[in-house]
Amino acid sequence: MTEEPPRRIGVMICQCGGNISDYVDTEKVRAEVAKQGDVVATRVEMFACSDSAQESMVQMIREKKLDGVVVCSCSPKLHLSTFRAMTQRGGLNPYEYTQVNIREQCSWAHTHDKPAATEKALRLVRAGVAKTALSTPLERMRVETIPQVLVIGAGIAGLRAALALSDLGISVHLIEKAPEPGGHVARWGRVFPNDKDGRGLIDTLVREVRARENIVLYLGTELTEMSGRIGSFRVKVRTPTAETISLNVGSIVVATGFETYAPKPGELGFGLEGVVTLPELKELLATNPSRLEYHGKAVRSIAYVYCVGSREEGSETNLRTYCSRYCCSATSHIATVITGMDPGIRQFHLFRDIRTYGKYEAIYERALRGGSVFLRFGEEAPPSVTSENGQLVVKVKDRLMAGEEVELRPDLVVLVTGMVPREDGEVARVLKIPIGKDGFFHEIHVKLRPVETVVDGVFIAGAAQGPKNLAESVTSSMAAVSKAAALLLKGYVDLDPMVAEVNPDLCAWCDACTLACPYGAVEKVDHGGTAVARINGILCKGEGACVPVCPKQAVSVKGYTNDQVRSMIDALVQEVA
């Protein structure tokens, strides 16, 4: 190791406009790191990510003939790819670049102690230099992608996704667990914002889907297995006849939607005759659009109770702290539909806050003008719903009347129930995509990487990601389509080269890595007459499960080799003058 020629590493330290330099003495860090062996150039920048700073760095790479680059700035989650690209523009291999996080994991964390933060920053930078000194150029592996997508769920989001992908010339396998397509929207009757009929909307989409040659719709069908990787997934689905079909797809769009919150027995009178949920009322209206009847009796007055199952006080077991977004607008819209049917039906809305945001405000306005009465209650004093001799009695303390109790005797009580995540965790289990704290699928980043999951090539569309109204579901579905299509229309994908590799001179083929590998990436090959393990880099995900099990220390993940990690550890504990 000592015989190797010294490296020529350049280090750029970012002040982040004070976010770093207010708590870390960046000039001191620069001066100290400049003394390190292997470091031949250093600079401090106000904003390392700015075009001008990157341009100066590109020049420095060329002028100083650098063979490795370290940028000490923010979290690699933000700018790793930015600076890898910069390194590449300087003519180096992008994997000769190391990002050191001295903002989120240093300056911002230790704002009260500048000397300690400065010392820690220096240690972190040294570790970054140590890692880079042992870096090797790595090549991304280019593999072809299969121009087919598996869309899971044939509700509004899944149907729209299938059609949009088909428009782009990408074949779609659309699977739906239920025996009929359409999800919630098919049962909902007239829906906001355009007052279209949900059934009609779905029928139009399904007709179109069935007419497309490049869409196959599988009903009553569930996902059972998934293997492979971005660009080439192998999935298995089970049809209603228990037949298993194997499919090869380049990407997967998860549009499994939501479930409606089911109130607990007795919650706000749930279980009493005449107490229904919002979707039940929608279905009632959808089946008989001309007359509002419940169990054969005409309904002349309705009390809606808002925020049932939404915006609750959080606890270890209850995570429904979120607003379900669609219910205020949906209920205001229903009120206008009912008024249109019979203006004589009296409607009382018991709400906490009305969130008919954006253009949906007009719907609330229409409901008000139609004669709906809105009564506001406080979270601490929810209404009570009881029954006296078969007559529903609703009591609510109206905030506008200084908490005066108002008693209503409606024919129907509608619990405005929110959205909850699907309980069936099978899709998440098979695809290995994470679930967020609220129980919905977790997208990587709401702004930087929306609809993406940590499993490359698997995208989330619609309310499976979180409460959304119909329009928002379709919008997110289009986002997922564009991500999937952008990936597949290119025809290839460059895989991360940070995969495991075996040193064949150390390997004694004991099978331990084969057993540890969940992806079947280990192959047995011949190496000068002896059997050794070799990693198939296309199947390997680079997590390193094979690393700790090897008795010969023959396996490591590129970019995280034993030498690299040990030298980082040594650099972290090195004395700070």
Next chain:
Amino acid sequence: MFSTNAISDMAIDLAGSSHLDYSPTVQVIAIPCSSGINPTWITHAVEAGFDGVFVAADGGECAYIPDCTARTGRLVEQAQSLLTKSGSDARRVKMGALCSVCSDAFVNHMKQFGRELEELRATAAAA
């Protein structure tokens, strides 16, 4: 401390973004997955001079391996028995699960582990 690129390192970032206070002696090496830690890295860190090594596993969130926690647990045990053999206290290695938004849990772990290491040092000094 070892964190994972996709999950627990996000929690540590979040702790910084939220200006949560923890000791600047905590230093993190981020790797792809805690199941890929070579136990000898842990013993090397202790021998090199770290008071303790904390392995931030992903709990159930690991995107790579469903039984990641069990695998990480095994390699942590291996590291502990290596430390015991070389005369170090096995309690200098600790494992905990951190989800991607578990910033409070991270800080609490660091405070708790810091106190435990302090006690170990005090006991060792007294002996």
